[in-house]
Amino acid sequence: MQSLTNRNKQVERKPMTFAERMYLPSIFKGMAITFSHLFKKNPTIRYPEQKRTFPSVFRGVQILNRDEEGRERCTACGLCAVACPAEAITMEGAERQVGEEHLYREEKYAAKYEINMLRCIFCGLCEEACPKDAIYLTQTFAPSNYAREGFIYGKGDLLIPNPVTEPEAYEKAKGAIGKEIK
Amino acid sequence: MYLLLADWLITLIEKFTLIAVIVTTALIVAMYSTLAERKIAAFLQDRIGPDRAGPFGLFQPLADGVKLFMKEEIIPATSSKLLFILGPMLAMITATMTSAVIPWGSTIDIGGRAVPLQIADINIGVLYIFGVVSLGVYGIMIGGWASNNKFSLLAAVRGASQMISYELAMGLSLLAVLLIVGDLRMSVIVNHQIAHGWNVLYQPLGFLIFFICALAECNRTPFDLPEAENELNFGYHQEYSSMKLGFYLFAEYINMFISGVVMATLFFGGYDIPFVNEAAWGSHWWVGLISFAVLMMKAFGFIFLFMWIRWTIPRFRFDQLMNLGWRGLLPLALINMLITAAVVLWLNTK
Numbered sequence: 001m002q003s004l005t006n007r008n009k010q011v012e013r014k015p016m017t018f019a020e021r022m023y024l025p026s027i028f029k030g031m032a033i034t035f036s037h038l039f040k041k042n043p044t045i046r047y048p049e050q051k052r053t054f055p056s057v058f059r060g061v062q063i064l065n066r067d068e069e070g071r072e073r074c075t076a077c078g079l080c081a082v083a084c085p086a087e088a089i090t091m092e093g094a095e096r097q098v099g100e101e102h103l104y105r106e107e108k109y110a111a112k113y114e115i116n117m118l119r120c121i122f123c124g125l126c127e128e129a130c131p132k133d134a135i136y137l138t139q140t141f142a143p144s145n146y147a148r149e150g151f152i153y154g155k156g157d158l159l160i161p162n163p164v165t166e167p168e169a170y171e172k173a174k175g176a177i178g179k180e181i182k
Numbered sequence: 183m184y185l186l187l188a189d190w191l192i193t194l195i196e197k198f199t200l201i202a203v204i205v206t207t208a209l210i211v212a213m214y215s216t217l218a219e220r221k222i223a224a225f226l227q228d229r230i231g232p233d234r235a236g237p238f239g240l241f242q243p244l245a246d247g248v249k250l251f252m253k254e255e256i257i258p259a260t261s262s263k264l265l266f267i268l269g270p271m272l273a274m275i276t277a278t279m280t281s282a283v284i285p286w287g288s289t290i291d292i293g294g295r296a297v298p299l300q301i302a303d304i305n306i307g308v309l310y311i312f313g314v315v316s317l318g319v320y321g322i323m324i325g326g327w328a329s330n331n332k333f334s335l336l337a338a339v340r341g342a343s344q345m346i347s348y349e350l351a352m353g354l355s356l357l358a359v360l361l362i363v364g365d366l367r368m369s370v371i372v373n374h375q376i377a378h379g380w381n382v383l384y385q386p387l388g389f390l391i392f393f394i395c396a397l398a399e400c401n402r403t404p405f406d407l408p409e410a411e412n413e414l415n416f417g418y419h420q421e422y423s424s425m426k427l428g429f430y431l432f433a434e435y436i437n438m439f440i441s442g443v444v445m446a447t448l449f450f451g452g453y454d455i456p457f458v459n460e461a462a463w464g465s466h467w468w469v470g471l472i473s474f475a476v477l478m479m480k481a482f483g484f485i486f487l488f489m490w491i492r493w494t495i496p497r498f499r500f501d502q503l504m505n506l507g508w509r510g511l512l513p514l515a516l517i518n519m520l521i522t523a524a525v526v527l528w529l530n531t532k
Contacts (some may be wrong), residue, residue, distance in 0.1 A: 027495060034226045034494040042228045 056178050059122045059137040061153070062115055063160050063173060067105055070162040073134035076110035083129035088119035105132075113158065117142040117151040139178040192295070200301055204281050211478075212435035213243040215485055219435075222489045250428035258330060258421050265328035270422065270429035273321025277436035279314045283307040284443055285369045286477060287453045290470030299453075299470055300369060307368035308360065311444060312353060315399060319345040321433065322401075322408055326418035337417035340500065341408035344398055347507040348405075352395035354515035355388040358522040359448055372452035380456075382449040385522070389449045391515045396441045398507070401434060403492040407500055442484030446477055453477040 019025060045052050054060070065073050076093030094111035096104045103109075124137050145151055161169035217232065217239060224231030232239035257266055287299035304310060319342050326338020359381050360366060363374045375381055382389045398405040409417030419430040446452060453473035463469050498506065 030494045031490060034490065037228055038225050040228050042225075042230060044230045046230070046233075 080126035269325025287474035351511035446480035
């Protein structure tokens, strides 16, 4: 039969020669190879102390964005939850009351917004679906946890720091996104 | 009469201290061999290895020990309990017993008394080592049998047949050394090497055979068939848990250390420092310590070699193992012994 790639190799089944049956030469060769690895630089990144830098297209944990006045952009339209192939996002909408204009950008907001990080596949479709630029994927990933409940991230875990009250933390979080946002 | 008694008492104290020191040394070396094994495995595979417990992971063996002690101890209901407990005990005892006849250094002068760094200089030293080493297989056999588990039993049978097969070639390769030295006493073997050069120079083939057999006796790769994980799950200690398992694993490392020391003693001049005449230094107390350190260095070299081999060579198949032992090493050792005997005879009658 014609092979697909023409790269297949016939297996040699010749009986071993005397030198091969002695095993020792090939053993010494192998040991020389492993010994040379003693002095090689290892590529390990010692994780908690050292962190690798990710490329700008890396998709990590989501962040809920605020506008320049520190108001939440999310309107709880549910497009991200619909787009999510893993069904990781749940939310509950609520109406903005009078006097909450400094908290929420539009009349409707997400009272509850949860992403299950065990379900999330970090595809970034929520970011693409969002018409309000309210959700972005950052270049950090969800740290390990002892309980499953710990992986359900609420608004407290997801919201970006307020640019008005905590500008430094906001700039840092913005930097973690790794791309230009509104 | 009183003088004799006092002398006897001092000797007793001397020996007990020596036993305590040597057994502790063996245990500590075994303990850190586990770390060394993981570190060397890591370095040979371009990794870092355990480095979280203490600086460079130096407390890792302690952490492992604590972990093993804390684990739940399970004795299978269908096992024979007495033998199940006896197995790891035997493995540990036989592993440490070998150290009794090894000359660990020259003599140390304490208050005018020359204290030899050897627990017992018996006139059948080599035979004693072989006796105890072959007892070591009982730890594996009894443990595997008492577990009442097919895999454990298979592993135990493998271990027994492997040890018996390789002991033959080992003994024969050693006979050639004994022909040259002409004595079974360990101290005489070392002194002979100090006077006439190391045995490995006269017996390179004998050493090679002995070394390969030592690998098999210690159940080290490429001959680690009794604990071949991918064929026998975990081998003879599959049903063991907690410190009983720890004893088995520990005994393996003690065995490795002791066989390194035995090889250094039999073939590499024991505590002899190459190209240096230690006798000219006189009888200071530190001479004995340096000789002890030299022996340890040689033993560590062998331990490294054992580990280096483990992380290079894959495991033999069982039929290959038997083939190598019976059709390869045994005839080779026989020929080696006959040639040595003929040469020794010729030199003596000349």
